[in-house]
Amino acid sequence: MTAATRSDADDRAFVRGHTSLRRPPLLPEVTLWLADDVVPLWEATERRLGGTDTDPPFWAYAWAGGQAVARYVLDHPDEVAGRTVLDLASGCGVGAVAAAVAGAARVEAADIGMFAGVAAELNAESNGVRVAVTARDLLREPPPAVDVVLAGDVCYERRMTARMLDWLATAHRQGSRVLLGDPGRAYLPGTGLVRVGEYDVPTPTDLESAPVRRTAVFCLAPLVGAAAGTPT
Numbered sequence: 001m002t003a004a005t006r007s008d009a010d011d012r013a014f015v016r017g018h019t020s021l022r023r024p025p026l027l028p029e030v031t032l033w034l035a036d037d038v039v040p041l042w043e044a045t046e047r048r049l050g051g052t053d054t055d056p057p058f059w060a061y062a063w064a065g066g067q068a069v070a071r072y073v074l075d076h077p078d079e080v081a082g083r084t085v086l087d088l089a090s091g092c093g094v095g096a097v098a099a100a101v102a103g104a105a106r107v108e109a110a111d112i113g114m115f116a117g118v119a120a121e122l123n124a125e126s127n128g129v130r131v132a133v134t135a136r137d138l139l140r141e142p143p144p145a146v147d148v149v150l151a152g153d154v155c156y157e158r159r160m161t162a163r164m165l166d167w168l169a170t171a172h173r174q175g176s177r178v179l180l181g182d183p184g185r186a187y188l189p190g191t192g193l194v195r196v197g198e199y200d201v202p203t204p205t206d207l208e209s210a211p212v213r214r215t216a217v218f219c220l221a222p223l224v225g226a227a228a229g230t231p232t
């Protein structure tokens with residue numbers, strides 16, 4: 001089946017057909033449609049999209065960084081309650097769902113990946129919350145004026161990370177609170193971040209090298225004086 005013949009209903013059926021509803025141990029407050037085995041799902045995705053150069057099914061997992069951001073938001077609802085929240089690179093929408101559960105006024109999940117929007121919608125529905133989704137590449141636009149930007153696990157690929165961090169720094173300068181969750185990926189910057197939380201996140205061993213990843217949540221460091229423009 002090609003992209004041209006796919007419908008939203010087909011995509012929802014595909015996501016549900018390759019996942020099951022789970023409560024991640026770190027996030028017992030939420031239920032998410034998540035997968036077990038990455039390789040068979042990746043192959044099924046390629047068959048469905050009729051290609052062989054498909055990105056991994058990021059949307060079928062709650063990655064360590066996203067789970068940590070979600071845990072932080074659930075533990076600190078004051079960070080998001082009554083506020084507008086963007087979950088950038090949302091994958092399954094774990095951060096977005098947690099923000100909505102924690103009382104955010106409006107939540108948007110943004111991810112350019114195929115099926116990510118559908119997964120985030122299904123996951124919002126399974127928790128009885130509302131999350132708007134977009135597949136636009138927001139990194140090509142100025143950051144929107146939102147109170148909080150969540151970014152879970154976005155430091156795993158050099159070019160993408162550079163784009164993400166530039167954009168997040170701009171959002172920060174514009175006044176958004178930026179919360180970044182990361183288990184120590186290769187391109188996590190060594191400076192400019194302030195650790196606000198840390199969690200042991202249970203992780204699938206076919207995706208990660210260990211069953212548990214120590215994962216931090218950071219905010220961007222406060223802007224300093226006239227140098228505002230670059231986080232310290």
Ligand SMILES: C[S@@+](CC[C@H](N)C(=O)[O-])C[C@H]1O[C@@H](n2cnc3c(N)ncnc32)[C@H](O)[C@@H]1O
Nearest residue numbers: 058062063065066089090091111112113152153
């Ligand atoms: C490792 S996953 C993390 C997903 C989610 N935040 C989590 O922690 O579970 C990284 C995600 O970044 C998304 N991504 C990559 N480039 C992006 C971009 N320019 N805009 C939005 N999402 C992007 C991918 O599609 C993928 O879903």
